[in-house]
Amino acid sequence: MAKKVDYNLLHVYLLIHKHRSLSLVAKQLGCTDSAVSKMLSKLREGFNDQLFVRHTSGLEPTALTEWLAPKIEIKLTALDAVIDEAIENAFETERHVVISLLPVDISLFGSVLYSQLSQFFPDVKFSLVSWAENTPDKIASKEVDFAVGPSLDNNSKLCYQTVMFDTSYNLVVPEKDIYTSWHDYLKYRLLRQLVPGWNIAKRPITEMLDKQKIPYYVDDLTDFDDISYANNIMLANKGDLPYGIGLFSHQIDKFKQNINSNVYIVNPSTFGEFKIQSKIEFCLYEYVGNRGNYFYDQVKSILQNTLNPKNK
Template sequence: MSDFNHLKMRRLDLTVLLIFAGLIRHGKASLVAQELGLTNSSISHALRRLREVFEDELFLRRPHGLEPTAFARSIEPAVQSALDALQSALVGPTAFDPGQSAAHIRLSAQDYEIATLVPALMARLHQSAPGITLSIQAHTKADALKALEAGDVDLALGFFPDRSSKHLSTVLFEESYLVTARADHPFLRDGPTLERYLAADHLLVSGDATMAGIVDQVLAAQGLKRRVVLSVPLFLPALAMLADSPMIATLPAALVRLHAARFQLSFTPPPITVRTFQVHALRHVRDEKNPMINWLVDELNGIRG
């Protein structure tokens, strides 16, 4: 757009455009003044500015009122379209109809969220929003925040202690831990004591291949230590390994409750107190009023309701 047009647009404002549309509609300055709560003098000043900006007379005085020129009639659809667009912005987003939507929603989630939330979410979508599709990308926490910032994903699921003011968080649920192992494991069979817990071989799930996690921090604070013999990056393979293994694992409770039976595992609360953590649905602030994202968050909340 040229600097000349910029200068012209700076001379226009919403009131001037409303007056133009009103004069097209009514053809009488007095009616427009009454409709907009303005004085006749304000209408005259606005009409003078419109004529200077558009370099056209725009409205000709006739015995019955003001008659739009051909130029005024030619630009009226564009002016009305601009007013309609602004009206829509002021009203806000329209309601989202999941039953009629064919939207594709992009999530960021790791295997814990995929294994605990996504199956139930898909079951809900099958009933209430059969046209919606999902794709899921596995990100680190830092990369998930970057993906939200870049607009590469619509929603991120997980534990995000380092989120910023750019992100809006909804807590879906509070998660704790359970110890799981094959049903005849001595730790479960003979009693889940702290002594047997420390004596067992432990399987750790760690995305960065470390050999220590939150449990080890809790134990270290008490001057205790367990023996981690294997670290793997994914939860479901970890559960599969435990079925025929002497190892035990301390894993998020929702995951264990949902999937232990299929791997013929049993479980019990840990003999130490491990802090809980929150599972969040995280969106960028630009989507605060996005009706589709708000609906999706409500669906996720309903899973744990």
């Protein structure tokens, strides 16, 4: 050969061999006759052979094409099958995908999420694990594939972080405890979600309340990671200092559906005398090398549709 053959043109080569007409090939490819003619010229140059000669009945293959075309067709068919299988199945066999969520989100959304993922990818093993302080590091080291949680100062270039949705922090109390002023809720002890690395080392919620000059009671904070247990404490306590549960907005509807519907939701930044809407960013964390991969994009889409309150 005078030059290396452009393998992208081999399918065109086989089509010309099949139809013996540049016009029919152009019609099938959705391009002009001239474009197919230029492709044939490149093939002739690459193979250093005419490949096809004009005849009254159409294009007739040369001796090289008669010998070569069937062999190329066999090889290309096998290669196409491998590529199609890879794209369609995205290497699903024996794949294990680990997703990290807040413990409460696992309780509220876990069964729905797991069901949808298993339905779309029956051959893939999925594991839902609790959010940890070093979750971004685990993504960078490929121990975790995806995580959804509050925005962190993530310095890893291997852990890609994008905002998935905005949420806010709310106080959940028994339905009977409805007041007209936020000050009436200051008597509540707060059962606070345990979010390692976010509300343990620092206090973003209290910082937000301080900034908006909203009073709060923090002398007795109790962390929890079991939402059913927290709900039982809230409903069972009848003392002078009752308990309320701190929940993010995207968790409220699922909490009402799955845990207890007889509750009242109070957002201190929009309640009574306070009208400043405060937003907390929840982010999707993923390994940078997975971005743009068809399989991982599908998993990410299911995650977004399940957790994002705007999709409800």
